[in-house]
Amino acid sequence: MNIQNSYRQDKAAGKLYLVGTPIGNLEDMTFRAIRILKEVQIIAAEDTRQTRKLLTHFEISTRLVSYHEHNKQASGPELIRLLQAGDSIALVSDAGLPAICDPGSDLVKQAIEAHIDVIPIPGANAALSALIVSGISTDRFTFLGFLPRERKPLLQELQALQQGKETLIFYESPHRIVKTLEAMLEVWSPSRQMCMMRELTKKFEEAVRGTLQECYDYLKENPPQGEYCIVVEGSTASETEAAIVWWEAFSPEEHVEHYTTQGLDRKEAIKRAAADRQMPKRELYNYLHQE
Template identity: 80%
Template sequence: MDIQKSYKEDKASGKLYLVGTPIGNLEDMTFRAIRVLKEVQWVAAEDTRQTRKLMTHFDIATRLVSYHEHNKHASGPELLRLLENGDSIALVSDAGLPAICDPGSDLVKSALEAGIDVIPIPGANAALSALIVSGLSTERFTFLGFLPRDKKHLLDELGALQLAKETLIFYEAPHRVLKTLEAMLAVWSPERQVCLVRELTKKYEEAIRGTIRECYDYMLEHEAKGEYCFVVEGSTAAEGANAVAWWEAFGLEEHVEHYVTQGSDRKEAIKRAAADRQMPKRELYNFLHKKT
């Protein structure tokens, strides 16, 4: 067990600050973020070229070092050594809050294991910004990061989320927007409400609201540009009832084959069918094996 007193100066080690940066509009940079970036000994950045532009704009002269997915195993231990020797470090991502869908989470974990205080400096966040303008429920939501790229795993992931009642949020690259909407149409009700938000806080910010089918038809006629944030309505009571009803007419083998035709391998298809029926997958596997 560990209890962190973030601002109690009783440690020889430095502190790791997680600093939020703008997701597009530089005016979203907070006064506190600027002050912290100026006061720490080092700024660790995912993309030093991008961060250098930000630091130049705000007249920040702090030493800049690189920390990203491809060098984290070499750079991480060196950053920890600096922290343990008393230097404080500000970790930033290309845009928004660090440690969300980037290697910063690994550095946070290592710092905590080493007894280093980790302090958040809040700022802009694309997922929450998209959520609050979507018009969909904000009472409960799940952030999914980036969905699987492979079609089979994408369908499996969406299938596992089919009955989730909370609002779903995820990021998507422009070249994958149509593919993801197609997968959503294959697994979820086409009448679910969705909001596609792109270019948040920038000049061409746009929010596309409608059903999955309407948004798919719109994107067929309009080229996807910029990074997208999907905000999707959770499963409705009617959709939940239909999701139960669709497989009740199937035999066990037919139920499994349904998922196989969707792209799942047989092992995964058995797992999904067993989950639908709330039965142990081993029991379903044994039943099917006996039949063969």
């Protein structure tokens, strides 16, 4: 168990601050974020060149060091050593909140294990910003970051998400978004509502709202530009009904074989078939092995 009292003054160790930075518009920087970046001894940045522009704009002269995916094995333990010695460190990403889809999460885990206080300094976030303007339900949602690049694991991931009723949020690059929507159209209903946000908070911010098919057709006519945040509604009632119908004519073994022919191993195929049939996977496994 780890209990943190963030502002207790009797600890010799420094604090690790997770500082949110603008995702485009510099006016989204908070007063508190600027103060913390000035007060800490070190700022650890994913891309020091990008962060230096931000620091220069706000006249922050704090020592800047690099912490990213390719050097985290060496720099992570050194940052923990400095924290234990009493230095406070601010962790920032290129844009938005650190430790989301970036190596900062590893540093957070190491700090917690070392009983160092980890303190959030809230700021802009692309996923939530896109969600609240999407017009799609915000009651329940799941953030999934970037989907797999390769076609087979991409389709498997989308199939696993097919029956979920919560809103889904993804990040995607302009080079991959068309292929991602093509895969979604293979697995999900083309009538699902979605919103594609690009260039959030910047001059060319754009929100494209419509069905999955309409958004795909839009991209075919308007080549993608900039980084995207995609918000997609969960499974609709008609989609759920259709999903129930397709396997009713299958025997349990045929149901499992359907998934194995799509590239799933037998264990995952049994798990998926059991979920379709709303039965424990162990029960389906035992049934298949009695035959």
